Amino acid sequence: MKYVIGVDLGGTTTSVALFKNNIGLIKQNVLPTEADKGIDYILTKISLALIKLIEEYRIKKHNILGVGFGSPGPLNIKNGIVFNCPNLKGWKNVPLKKLMESKTGLPVFIENDANAAALGEWRKGSGQGVRNMLFVTLGTGIGGGLIINNQLYSGKDDAGGEIGHMTLFPDGIKCNCGNFGCIEMYASATGIVRRTKEALKSGKKSILSVFGNNFTSKDVYCAALKKDKLAFEIMADTGKYLGIIFSSIASLLDLDMIVVGGNVSNAGETLLRPIRKEVQARVMYPANKVKIIKARLGANAGVIGAACTVLEKL
Amino acid sequence: MKYVIGVDLGGTTTSVALFKNNIGLIKQNVLPTEADKGIDYILTKISLALIKLIEEYRIKKHNILGVGFGSPGPLNIKNGIVFNCPNLKGWKNVPLKKLMESKTGLPVFIENDANAAALGEWRKGSGQGVRNMLFVTLGTGIGGGLIINNQLYSGKDDAGGEIGHMTLFPDGIKCNCGNFGCIEMYASATGIVRRTKEALKSGKKSILSVFGNNFTSKDVYCAALKKDKLAFEIMADTGKYLGIIFSSIASLLDLDMIVVGGNVSNAGETLLRPIRKEVQARVMYPANKVKIIKARLGANAGVIGAACTVLEKL
Numbered sequence: 001m002k003y004v005i006g007v008d009l010g011g012t013t014t015s016v017a018l019f020k021n022n023i024g025l026i027k028q029n030v031l032p033t034e035a036d037k038g039i040d041y042i043l044t045k046i047s048l049a050l051i052k053l054i055e056e057y058r059i060k061k062h063n064i065l066g067v068g069f070g071s072p073g074p075l076n077i078k079n080g081i082v083f084n085c086p087n088l089k090g091w092k093n094v095p096l097k098k099l100m101e102s103k104t105g106l107p108v109f110i111e112n113d114a115n116a117a118a119l120g121e122w123r124k125g126s127g128q129g130v131r132n133m134l135f136v137t138l139g140t141g142i143g144g145g146l147i148i149n150n151q152l153y154s155g156k157d158d159a160g161g162e163i164g165h166m167t168l169f170p171d172g173i174k175c176n177c178g179n180f181g182c183i184e185m186y187a188s189a190t191g192i193v194r195r196t197k198e199a200l201k202s203g204k205k206s207i208l209s210v211f212g213n214n215f216t217s218k219d220v221y222c223a224a225l226k227k228d229k230l231a232f233e234i235m236a237d238t239g240k241y242l243g244i245i246f247s248s249i250a251s252l253l254d255l256d257m258i259v260v261g262g263n264v265s266n267a268g269e270t271l272l273r274p275i276r277k278e279v280q281a282r283v284m285y286p287a288n289k290v291k292i293i294k295a296r297l298g299a300n301a302g303v304i305g306a307a308c309t310v311l312e313k314l
Numbered sequence: 315m316k317y318v319i320g321v322d323l324g325g326t327t328t329s330v331a332l333f334k335n336n337i338g339l340i341k342q343n344v345l346p347t348e349a350d351k352g353i354d355y356i357l358t359k360i361s362l363a364l365i366k367l368i369e370e371y372r373i374k375k376h377n378i379l380g381v382g383f384g385s386p387g388p389l390n391i392k393n394g395i396v397f398n399c400p401n402l403k404g405w406k407n408v409p410l411k412k413l414m415e416s417k418t419g420l421p422v423f424i425e426n427d428a429n430a431a432a433l434g435e436w437r438k439g440s441g442q443g444v445r446n447m448l449f450v451t452l453g454t455g456i457g458g459g460l461i462i463n464n465q466l467y468s469g470k471d472d473a474g475g476e477i478g479h480m481t482l483f484p485d486g487i488k489c490n491c492g493n494f495g496c497i498e499m500y501a502s503a504t505g506i507v508r509r510t511k512e513a514l515k516s517g518k519k520s521i522l523s524v525f526g527n528n529f530t531s532k533d534v535y536c537a538a539l540k541k542d543k544l545a546f547e548i549m550a551d552t553g554k555y556l557g558i559i560f561s562s563i564a565s566l567l568d569l570d571m572i573v574v575g576g577n578v579s580n581a582g583e584t585l586l587r588p589i590r591k592e593v594q595a596r597v598m599y600p601a602n603k604v605k606i607i608k609a610r611l612g613a614n615a616g617v618i619g620a621a622c623t624v625l626e627k628l
Contacts, residue, residue, distance in 0.1 A: 074598075074599070074600065131470065132469060132470055144566075146566070146567075148462050148463070148467070149462070149463065149465070149467070151463070153462070153463070153567075154568070155446060155567055155568025155569065155601070156445065156446055156568050156569065156570045156600075156603070156604075157568055157600035157601070157603070158568075159568040159598075159600050159601045160566065160567055160568040161566065162565040162566065162568075162598070162601065163565070163566055165565045165597075165598060166561075166562035166565050166566060167558050167561060167562050167596065168484070169484070170482070170483070170558050177598050178595070178596070178598070179561070179595070179596040179597070179598075180596075244481050244484050245562075247480075247481060247493070248480035248481050248559075248562065249566065251476040251477070251479045251480055252458075252460075252474065252475065252476065252477055252480060252563065252566075253460075253467075253469055253474055254468070254469025254470050254471055254472075254473040254474040254476075255469065255470065256470045281492070281493070282481065282492070282493040282494075283479075283493070284388075284473075284476070284479060284491050284492070284493075285388070286388065286470075286471035286473050287469070287471070287473045287476065289470070289471070290470075
């Protein structure tokens, strides 16, 4: 019996999980990342957690095929270096693969976290058996990954799949990336909350005003489900905005499927219906046959996909 | 010695060319398409032209590896069927592969014309040796093709590469395809002429007004080269618009190169400079390292690429 380990490093929590080599989950532990404690602390904690998992199941190291490590930030897969992580203080040119290999004595394969999640949804989630697929994760920001011709697509510098920084409105509001009008500024959880607050400020009525200025994107889509007019409009516009970007991608890539994940995807049909409507209005046959569906693995897409990375690389 | 034939079927003219199997050109003939005379007439004429070429060089049929046929319109490569060609009257569900094989007695491989041109620029033009590349052709409309992981990318229904119908302005003017604000409506030859006419109508001064209402996109970029203020602005905006779309594609695909072809690309740096400026302003490192250069094969990209199709398929 052979085994695989997945790690999904996040700004707040980190998942470490042990899998059979068919990516059947044996056990998953979720740790606080404690990003402020520095690189060495974080990586030592993760290493100890995964060694504890191995020992708990009395697995010999030579039966572990490898550790797949999903990390935020631009990175170089081949060299195993993470260039920087905006959410992890002090992470600049971290030789993640080398550090983790010396701490664990196991082969380590690194991958961008959104790309790992795309791989997870493709191998074990909503995208199984599909040839060309986009995975989009709608959270604080918007990330994504592409499966092209039955393979995770990386691009020239492992930076492919950055759908969040595609331009929705050429003269739109400024994004942290430097560009103007990025879809991330409008359709991420952050964008949804910002647009809702602006609408309330401009005098629109909504049940959300009971929260004062303190609500989340989940509150918005829950209010939309309860027929709150403003919240419904905000979610319809969110779907419309995503639909515009998905239309461009569908025209360019003639995809089989777009899988929508991340916290905001829990809005379900309230979000997916306006997305599909916009794509049908904008995309020509036969590219308009693209299926647009909800991700299935939830927050576990990243750690499952990280484990899948090992099998892809072997 | 083995040989390959390329055919590039256009709305006005059709190229038929004989190549050595390293795609070295032996001879090319350009025929008027005479689109109004119907499918059988057109295909018979093309077949006779290519048989004449073979006989002229006394080549035995069994030394011809195949005919690569670039055709407009959505099509199915495997079945060899062209679904429809807006520029060719009566072309609906044409079994092009079968018809051409029975007329010539040679194996025929069909490909979308813009995809064939992308293949040509990649194998024999500006994109040689590059792994991930977008080819864009700026003519009456805007077409394109993608090379992904050293392979022509087709998508689920051979409809990939339709960059012309990516959305530039979500609430922009209506396109023939049904979508609003397609880049094709602004940055194609047609779009350039339309925008220039609108500017003249609104009272802007330009040397182009001597043409009355009768000028081409070439007149516009020639006027721009001669420092005509309005023409220069029009070309700068054209580059800006293309730059916005290229930025989204670069963020999504982290490409090595974007090759700009078609008649409008003869504007050269007048167009390429504002494209590059926009991409640098909008795209994050490292995806902003994408090279943006002019196509090299001109109008021959299609017929050269059609011949290359044969080698890719064998």
